[in-house]
Amino acid sequence: MQINPDQLKQLIEASLFVMAKTVSIKQLNESVLANFSVSRAKVKAAIEELQQDYQGRGIELVKVAGGYRFQSIETLSPYLQPLWQEKAPRYSRATLETLAVIAYRQPVTRADIEFVRGVAVGSHIIKSLSDRHWIKIVGHKEVPGRPGLYATTNEFLAYFGLDTIADLPPLSDAESLAALFGQSQAIPDSASAPKTDEESTNE
Incomplete structure (x- = not known):
């Protein structure tokens, strides 16, 4: 036709x-x-x-x-905010930092993320990002234990208004990074456990 x-x-x-x-x-x-x-x-x-x-x-x-x-x-x-019944999810700084490491260094293992951030990454953080469909396991690293390799998803790109990962702002561009990841409201990390990540969300 x-x-x-x-x-x-x-x-x-x-x-x-x-x-x-x-x-x-x-x-x-x-x-x-x-x-x-x-x-x-x-x-x-x-x-x-x-x-x-x-x-x-x-x-x-x-x-x-x-x-x-x-x-x-x-x-x-x-001005459109009153029309949205659900508030935007609020994530801790630890969660957003973890997401940023995955986005810029993918594919990465949990150990890779912990090495970059210098602190342990709580399982709840990985679960939170997975439940949001922003990250997924795309393979396994060929080392003892074969840990999962995490990468971002199309849902991540769509939420943050990116066409491809190449559209991420340079790591040196702090203002653009803040604007990008600021779309998900950040809340302070708990100071009670300095060696691990504590997170609170309202999802």
Whole structure:
């Protein structure tokens, strides 16, 4: 079946709204566009036109985690806060530091993380990040015990608004790092156990 450029734009736009999540061109071609003769290049061109259409609006079409999604523009976030029933999860500094080590040095073992941070990493921290689907085991290090190797996920990329890991700000750019990981509210670590990580969340 054939589809003209305007219809293609409309179908892609409607699909992204209905799915309400990050969707790749491959997923579009295998679902709503499966019955149409349309190339990847034409789909990408239609998406780029949609991005232009939404410039200057309260909604934008962004590329994250290898796909595309609609989201409100960042400057409106403070005003939209009352509409969100659930508060953003609050993580300890230890949890965010652990996540940063995994993001920048992946794949890494728990021992690697502890070496970089200089303190033991509590199991609850790894579990918290795993439950959030921000990290996963991608293999095992070929050393005695074959410890798991942790890496970040597409959910991590989508939450932090990144298309690929290469989009992470340089480690030397403290302001960008604070803006990135500041999206998940940090709370102070407990001072009662200096040799291990203590965490408190409201999840």
